[in-house]
Amino acid sequence: MQKTILIVEDEDILREIVKDYLLNAGHEVLEAVDGSEALAIFEEHEVHLIILDIMLPELDGWSVCRRIRKTSNVPLIMLTARADEDDTLLGFELGADDYVTKPYSPPILLARVKRLLDSRYSPAGKLSNEDTLISSGIHVHFPSRKVTVDGENISLTHTEFEILTYLMQNPGIIITREQLITKIWGYEFTGDDRTVNSHIRNLRHKLGNKANSIVTVIRAGYKFEGNA
Known part of the structure; x- marks a missing residue:
């Protein structure tokens, strides 16, 4: 490639x-x-x-x-x-x-x-076999990597996009910070929890009134809670 x-x-x-x-x-x-x-x-x-x-x-x-x-x-x-x-x-x-x-x-x-x-x-890098993910007014189109919130385009970095789609594809399931690091950056990544927290904070800011779709589970990780 x-x-x-x-x-x-x-x-x-x-x-x-x-x-x-x-x-x-x-x-x-x-x-x-x-x-x-x-x-x-x-x-x-x-x-x-x-x-x-x-x-x-x-x-x-x-x-x-x-x-x-x-x-x-x-x-x-x-x-x-x-x-x-x-x-x-x-x-x-x-x-x-x-x-x-x-x-x-x-x-x-x-x-x-x-x-x-x-x-x-x-x-092969798509996180889903489907072209789109839709939940709680958040719409993800994988081929174009376009994300909209209530019909409005939002601009996500590569990593923010990967985190959002990973959480959305596992709704209601607690994803630990270690799982996010392994999935997004790989086993050799040397960052810590603050790295994940920083990306989640940026992502929530961009999601606006849908920020509460990403729920922090204290001492565990994060999960996505939304409705189709």
């Missing part, structure tokens, strides 16, 4: 290593060395996934992520040299789908890329 991936990294050697891995995996690669260049490239090309370093000249990764999320839900992986949970949570709050802490193994990064691309673009 060849896709176009934008690498935004100012360290030349690291960017070249990641580029080689992606090219060997059959992808097309675009490169940017700073935030301003990244935004310009993103405007000019169809990009299927972004690998975005946080510490960049001119515009940092936070600013780039914030601007991209105003117009696009393209899958986005953030790279950070700081093992700081607050940095990670800020990235998720701004709409990042995943993060990788430096130094990292390029094959691990490639595995993260593959999982995001498969779940976002491959038919």
Whole structure:
């Protein structure tokens, strides 16, 4: 499944290593060395996934992520040299789908890329054999990944979409945070409960008056309660 991936990294050697891995995996690669260049490239090309370093000249990764999320839900992986949970949570709050802490193994990064691309673009990544899910005024159309609430379109990131559909397909069933982490990010993910909480908070905000469809079960997890 060849896709176009934008690498935004100012360290030349690291960017070249990641580029080689992606090219060997059959992808097309675009490169940017700073935030301003990244935004310009993103405007000019169809990009299927972004690998975005946080510490960049001119515009940092936070600013780039914030601007991209105003117009696009393209899958986005953030790279950070700081093992700081607050940095990670800020990235998720701004709409990042995943993060990788430096130094990292390029094959691990490639595995993260593959999982995001498969779940976002491959038919095999659908969470249902049906084209649509409808419950409590929330309507999900899988082929277009379009979500409406009482007829109004809402814009979800890749991860928010995956969480919502996973919960909706298991109505009334308590889904633990560990189950969500395994389902959405995979076994090797190193985040914690706060990561899940951050995405749920963002998702509820976007659902507006349907936010209470996602119920917190104290010391257990979350469940979706709605009516068809």
